[in-house]
Every structure is written in C-alpha cells, then in structure tokens.
Amino acid sequence: MKRMKIGIISGGHGGLAVLNLLLSIPEVEVMWVADLDADAPAMIRAREAGVPETNDFIPLLADKDLHMVIEVTGLDSVKALIYQHKPEHLLVMESEEAKLLITIVKHKEETSRQLVKNAEKLAGYIEEINASAQLIRDRMKQLTDEAEKLAERGEELTRTSKTAATEAEKTQEILRFIEEITKTTKIIGINAAIEASRVGKEGQGFAVVAAEIGRLAEDSGKSNKEIAKITHNIVKFMENIHLGIAQSKDVAKNQVTAAAEVLAILEKLADVSLQLQELSNNLLEL
Known part of the structure; x- marks a missing residue:
C-alpha cells in the first residue's frame, strides 16, 4: 500500500503532537518538519526519529511526492506563503483543522497514560x-x-x-x-x-x-x-x-x-x- 507523504509546518508543541501521531501510523510517512527554531520541541523529536528538518519549507512544497502539508502555527503570514507557492495537487490542512487533530492526539495521549497507569x-x-x-x-x-x-x-x-x-x-x-x-x-x-x-x-x-x-x-x-x-x-x-x-x-x-x-x-x-x-x-x- 502506498504511504501518504506529509510535511509539518510548526516546531512547537502542536507540531510535536501531530508528529507523534503521524509517526504512529504505518500508512503515513513524515517527509519533513519546518520551523525557524531548530531547538523547538517538534524539531528535536524529528531529529530523534530520523525525520528531515528545515527552516525553509517553500522549496519543499514543489516535491511531486508530497501529498499534504499540515500548518499548525495559526499564522496568516505562514498560510499565505503556503498557498502562494504550493502546487495545485498539494493538499493543505490549516491550523483550525489541525486543532481537531491535536485534540485527538492529546486525548489519545491521556488515554494512553491512563492505560499505562491502570x-x-x-x-x-x-x-x-x-x-x-x-x-x-x-x-x-x-x-x-x-x-x-x-x-x-x-x-x-x-x-x-x-x-x-x-x-x-x-x-x-x-x-x-x-x-x-x-x-x-x-x-x-x-x-x-x-x-x-x-x-x-x-x-x-x-x-x-x-x-x-x-x-x-x-x-x-x-x-x-x-x-x-x-x-x-x-x-x-x-x-x-x-x-x-x-x-x-x-x-x-x-x-x-x-x-x-x-x-x-x-x-x-x-x-x-x-x-x-x-x-x-x-x-x-x-
């Protein structure tokens, strides 16, 4: 089965939550994580997991193998750059949609903690x-x-x-x-x-x-x-x-x-x- 290839824009805690979720899904391959801060939580986790990291995502949007980018920063300027440079086939999950994903991740993590405790x-x-x-x-x-x-x-x-x-x-x-x-x-x-x-x-x-x-x-x-x-x-x-x-x-x-x-x-x-x-x-x- 062909794996879905995704890029994550945000090295913060929201990006970290999304990254951890995607790393647990065999059908998904995280292509890269982008953030200006190399020491942001998601960037550190990416290095540990062997996922490429970058401070400039714009050139990577042209990758024909890339299926989707998930924008977690919530910044309008970042969103504008994505839509300005993305190819037509590339799907974008905006921060509002990503929040739901993050909520699911947090719920899953809390459930996992309770399961471990129990x-x-x-x-x-x-x-x-x-x-x-x-x-x-x-x-x-x-x-x-x-x-x-x-x-x-x-x-x-x-x-x-x-x-x-x-x-x-x-x-x-x-x-x-x-x-x-x-x-x-x-x-x-x-x-x-x-x-x-x-x-x-x-x-x-x-x-x-x-x-x-x-x-x-x-x-x-x-x-x-x-x-x-x-x-x-x-x-x-x-x-x-x-x-x-x-x-x-x-x-x-x-x-x-x-x-x-x-x-x-x-x-x-x-x-x-x-x-x-x-x-x-x-x-x-x-």
Whole structure:
C-alpha cells in the first residue's frame, strides 16, 4: 500500500503532537518538519526519529511526492506563503483543522497514560495475587503433608490397637482358665473339710489345710473377677481408641481431598493471573 507523504509546518508543541501521531501510523510517512527554531520541541523529536528538518519549507512544497502539508502555527503570514507557492495537487490542512487533530492526539495521549497507569496497578495486583497464591499453596502443601502423616500414624495406631485388643482377648482366655482352677480348688477345699470332720481330732491339721485352700480359692475368685473387670474395660477402651483412630483417618483423608481441591483452584487462579499479566503487558504496549 502506498504511504501518504506529509510535511509539518510548526516546531512547537502542536507540531510535536501531530508528529507523534503521524509517526504512529504505518500508512503515513513524515517527509519533513519546518520551523525557524531548530531547538523547538517538534524539531528535536524529528531529529530523534530520523525525520528531515528545515527552516525553509517553500522549496519543499514543489516535491511531486508530497501529498499534504499540515500548518499548525495559526499564522496568516505562514498560510499565505503556503498557498502562494504550493502546487495545485498539494493538499493543505490549516491550523483550525489541525486543532481537531491535536485534540485527538492529546486525548489519545491521556488515554494512553491512563492505560499505562491502570496497567501498572494491574501488574501490582497480579504480584499480590501471585504472592498470596504461593503462600496458600505452600500452606496447603504443608497441610497435605501433615494430613498424610496423620493418616499413616492412624494406620499404625489402628494396628497397635488391634494387637492390644487381641492380647486382651487372650487375657480373658487365661482368666477363664484361672476361674476353672478356682472352682476346682473350691471343690478340693470342700472335700478336704468334709474328710477332716469325718476323721475327728486326727484330721485337725488337715482341716487347717482345707480352710486355707478354701480361702485361697475365694481370694483367687475375687482377684479373677477384678482382673476380668479390668481387662473388659481395657477392651472397651481399645475399641474406643480404634473408633477415634478411624474417625481421625477420615478427617485426614478429607483434609487431603480438600487440599487437593484448593490446589486445583489455585492452579486456575494462576492461569487467571497469567492472563491478567498478558493483558497488562498488552496495555503497556498500547
């Protein structure tokens, strides 16, 4: 596509605004900027951009490749010189028309400044989001690790409680065996007492032994009942522990699941943050 070639007459701030606008349009080529003051803002910008500069625009008006000149000074004398020396094909944008262009440029610059400001704010928010997300991610990972350890510990305690319950059951079997012995001892004591009474004085020593056997059987029975009561309580206690461990395991598993869900949300948040970062970069490039 053929580029439109334009000359700018004015090195002041108005000329600078027009120059910056035209430099941003690929379809436009700025042929030159004219002003008597070589240090005027638009002249300095032209040098920076590699655009030719001049203090005498009249000879340049005859360039056949030149499509338009934009007169930004607003001076009638300058306007008169342009119309006096311009070829018939050359278009002229006078200062009144250029003012609208300058207004558009200023509005665009202000909009760009606001976009940059908002983009910088957005970038700051993104940094805060990323920092918060990373902190949450670290905490959730710690929570997950602790929950997994709790679950593992729960498994160990479950095995331990089952073993203890098994041993308590074995104790019950031993107590039942002792109870049988106690019953047998009682019978022996009763028989011994009967035999001692039958033989009279000669069996008095035997009667003492029979009494001791009976007392031993009675004490053994009481001890056996106490031990049975204790072991029964131990079994119940271990059952409660086992139940508590099972509940703890469920809680730990729920924590792991919840942590996984939160981490998934954080991943989505990271994606959103990345998209916001791209948007911020795009705004800064406008």
